[in-house]
Amino acid sequence: MSIRKIELMCFRNHHNAMFEFTSGLNILWGENGSGKTAIIEAIHLLSIGxxxxxNRRKDLLQYGQDSFKINGTFLVDKKTDVIRLNQVSDGKRKMFVNDVPIEGLKEIVGKHPVVLLSPEEQTITKGGPQDRRQYFDKMFSVVSPEYLEKLVTFQRVLKQRNAALQLCRENRAGVSEIETWEEPLAVAAASVWKMRKSMIAGFSTCCKKAVHNYGETDAFLEVGYESKNPGAISEILNALKNQRRKDIINSNTETGPHRDRYSFVLNGKDIRSFASQGEHKLALVLIKLAELYYVKERQGAAPVFLLDDLLAKLDFKRGQKVLSLLEKTAQTIVTTTDIVQVKNRRGNLSAKEHTSIHLEKKCKV
Ligand SMILES: Nc1ncnc2c1ncn2[C@@H]1O[C@H](COP(=O)(O)OP(=O)(O)OP(=O)(O)O)[C@@H](O)[C@H]1O
Ligand SMILES: [Mg+2]
Known part of the structure; x- marks a missing residue:
């Protein structure tokens, strides 16, 4: 899988721009503020919406404009897919796959997958439990439409039970209103939990592969997973019933996959609590390589690897190592302010297809 071309109209600082990519390494370079991350952001938008x-779609509109457009041409198994996204400032958005309008994001998620390694993604190791839940939910949704569907159902029913809890607290509804949602909630929770368990196991294997391929012989990266899963559907139902009184007070449901906790453990230590800056960076690179392997394994084709701000994430040796691993595996789009340093890192890589694109910052006069 690869992206061949992207066109941006009134998107961030790009007024009307087109960029073409090769199947190998693509280096986007230019000074700070020239619009490199905006290109990565646009590709990511086409991939998962x-x-x-x-989260504010209006931020993406070029200042003073009332709509933007992004068109991307992807190559999947020698077949070309054109994804278009049109957004107007009042919030309405339209997406098309080969000129057919899509109804919901589930129609595009996982079709043209990307793996993003960027400074923003560091929240995966540094952020709170919610950041890691979102990370895993996104990755699992990319590789499994069934997971996405189950998750969306669970989240919808959870919202409904929570709304009923709130009404009950305010004496505007009876307990039966809450009860209505418990059976469907238990069913949805059980299926999300079931899928999570096997997917975490698959991803953990890919973490081992990433550490091995990266040559970190003394490193040991594991995924920690804590879940208060009561077990079978009947047991989940019991738990929901038993905690109803407490849930009403909090207007919040205590039991469910939305309370699962993931952690990353490097050499036996929880990264979030104990890792140094360098270890956080190393862990993120390993996690992203693992994600690349996992998506590739599940989808049968490698996702596009988007590496925003290479120098911020990797020192010289590691940069070289990552680029050489990626060259063997996936189409890669790298951004940098320093083309010389990136070319040096490419150094002894084989001369597979590559291109560099220079972005110039428009001067305001
Ligand atoms: N909605 C917008 N409309 C117009 N310009 C914008 C908008 N949002 C951001 N910008 C500007 O677009 C420029 C490009 O931003 P971007 O983050 O893509 O730069 P970059 O090349 O990645 O820079 P750096 O090397 O510092 O990361 C910045 O000057 C930013 O202020
Ligand atoms: Mg940037």
Whole structure:
């Protein structure tokens, strides 16, 4: 899988721009503020329908404009897919796959997968439990439409039970209103938990492979997973019933996969609590390589690897190592302010297809 071309109209600082990519290594270089991350962001948007920098769609509109467009051409098994995204400032957005409008994100998630290694992603090791839950949910949704569907169902029913809890607390509804949602909630929770368990096992194997391929012979990276899963559907139902009174007080459901906790453990130590800056960076690189292997294994084709700000993440030796591993595995798009340093890192890599694209910052006069 690869992206061949992207066109940006009134997106961030790009007024009207087109970039073409090769199947190998692509280096986007230019000074700070020239729009490198914006290109990575646009590719990510076409892949999963979301930005990794903002939840406010309006932020993406070029200042003073009332709409933006992104068109991307992807190559999947020698077949070309054109994904278009049109957004107008009042929030309405339209996406098309080969000119057919899509109904929901589930129609695009996982079709043109990307793996993003960027400074923003460091929250995976540094952030709270919610950041890691989101990370795993996103990755699992990319490799399994069934997981995405189950997760969406679970989240919808959870919202409904929580709303009923709130109504009950305010004496605007009876307990039966809460009860209505418990059976469907228990069923949805059980299926999310079941899928998570096997997917975490698959991802953990890929972590081992990443550590091995990266040559970190003394490193040992594991995924920690804590879950208060009561077990069978009947047991989940019991737990929901038993805690109902407490849940009403909090207007929140205590039991469910939304309370699972993931952690990353490097050499026996929880990274979030104990790792040094360098270890955080190393762990993120290993996690992202593992994600690449995992998505590739599940999808049968390698995702596009987006590496934003190479120098911020990797010292010289590690940069070289990562680029050489990626060259063997996936189409890679790297951004940097320093082309010389990246070319040096490419140094002894084989002369497979590569290209460099220079971005110039428009001067305001
Ligand atoms: N909605 C917007 N409209 C116009 N310009 C914007 C918008 N959002 C951000 N910008 C500007 O676009 C420019 C490019 O931002 P971007 O983050 O892509 O730069 P970059 O090349 O990645 O820089 P760096 O090397 O510092 O990471 C910045 O000057 C930023 O202020
Ligand atoms: Mg940037």
């Amino acid at each position: 979301r930005s990794f920098r903002t």
